[in-house]
Amino acid sequence: MKRRLLKLFVPGLLLSILSPIRAAAEPSQDVVRREMRMLQGVWKIISVERDGKAAPKDEINDGTVFIQGNRLIIQTKDSHQDMDYGLDPIRKPKTIDLRNRERGSRENLVRGIYLLERNRLKLCLSQGGQERPADFTTAPGTAHKLIVLERASRGQDADFGRSARLAQYLWNRPAVGDRAPDFVLKDIEGKEVRLRDFADKLPVVLEFGSYT
Numbered sequence: 117m118k119r120r121l122l123k124l125f126v127p128g129l130l131l132s133i134l135s136p137i138r139a140a141a142e143p144s145q146d147v148v149r150r151e152m153r154m155l156q157g158v159w160k161i162i163s164v165e166r167d168g169k170a171a172p173k174d175e176i177n178d179g180t181v182f183i184q185g186n187r188l189i190i191q192t193k194d195s196h197q198d199m200d201y202g203l204d205p206i207r208k209p210k211t212i213d214l215r216n217r218e219r220g221s222r223e224n225l226v227r228g229i230y231l232l233e234r235n236r237l238k239l240c241l242s243q244g245g246q247e248r249p250a251d252f253t254t255a256p257g258t259a260h261k262l263i264v265l266e267r268a269s270r271g272q273d274a275d276f277g278r279s280a281r282l283a284q285y286l287w288n289r290p291a292v293g294d295r296a297p298d299f300v301l302k303d304i305e306g307k308e309v310r311l312r313d314f315a316d317k318l319p320v321v322l323e324f325g326s327y328t
Contacts, residue, residue, distance in 0.1 A: 143206045151205040154232060155183050159265035161192070162236075168256045181265055188214060199226075211248060212239065235267040 161179030164171035179192040190197040199214040209229040216224050227248035228241035240249045243259045254260040298312045301322075314320050 143204055147205060148203055151203050151210075152186065155237065156185075158182055158268040159237060160268050161190075162264045162266050163262075164264075165254045165262040167259065168254050180268075181263075187217075203230075209251070214241070216244075235269075237265040237267070239263045239265070 159181040161176045161181065164176050164179075175192070175194070177193060179190070182189040182191070186200055186202065188199050188201045190199075198217045200217060201212055201214045204211040209231065212228045212230045214226040214228065216226075224244060226241050226244055227246070228239055229249055229252070230240075231238040231252065238252055239262070240252045240254070241261045241263070242249055246259065249258070249260045252262060254262045296311065298310065300308050300310050303309050311320065
């Protein structure tokens with residue numbers, strides 16, 4: 117009888133121990149969507165730090181981050197990164213994962229953490245494929261990057277209109293590998309030519325110039 121009770125008791129004990137591990141909390145879609153809404157908009161890059169060293173000011177001048185939906189674009193003087201992102205706002209610290217939209221990118225998955233304080237946003241990111249940072253520091257040798265952003269507004273940023281127009285262009289710009297949107301142009305004889313008419317034909321090359 118004791119042996120039988122032991123068999124019944126042990127599985128129950130194991131179940132009570134393991135069930136909290138299997139039932140790890142995951143954020144609801146409503147929680148994620150609410151958090152994403154708070155990040156939407158145009159952000160100006162205030163500072164960047166890598167491996168414990170601040171990036172030169174001329175490297176971040178006019179640096180802008182655009183967030184719309186689940187898409188995040190980092191635009192600086194010398195680089196452009198177009199990424200999809202996902203959040204887990206119930207973890208501590210809150211986590212963000214970014215995946216480069218450009219196909220074939222070697223740094224395809226970037227793990228990070230974020231902190232939103234009113235109109236200031238901090239992102240601490242790892243190198244592509246490496247472990248997620250545990251805090252908002254960038255000690256030498258960690259290859260972590262800390263980006264501090266400030267929300268752009270019409271009243272504070274004279275370049276807000278330019279940034280907003282650039283953002284609109286970047287949202288609508290097809291990524292490499294995307295299907296090109298249909299359009300109509302006139303050839304050198306003045307006839308209208310529609311792109312979709314060449315859908316099943318050889319690759320289409322567009323050449324713009326002045327012919328006299």
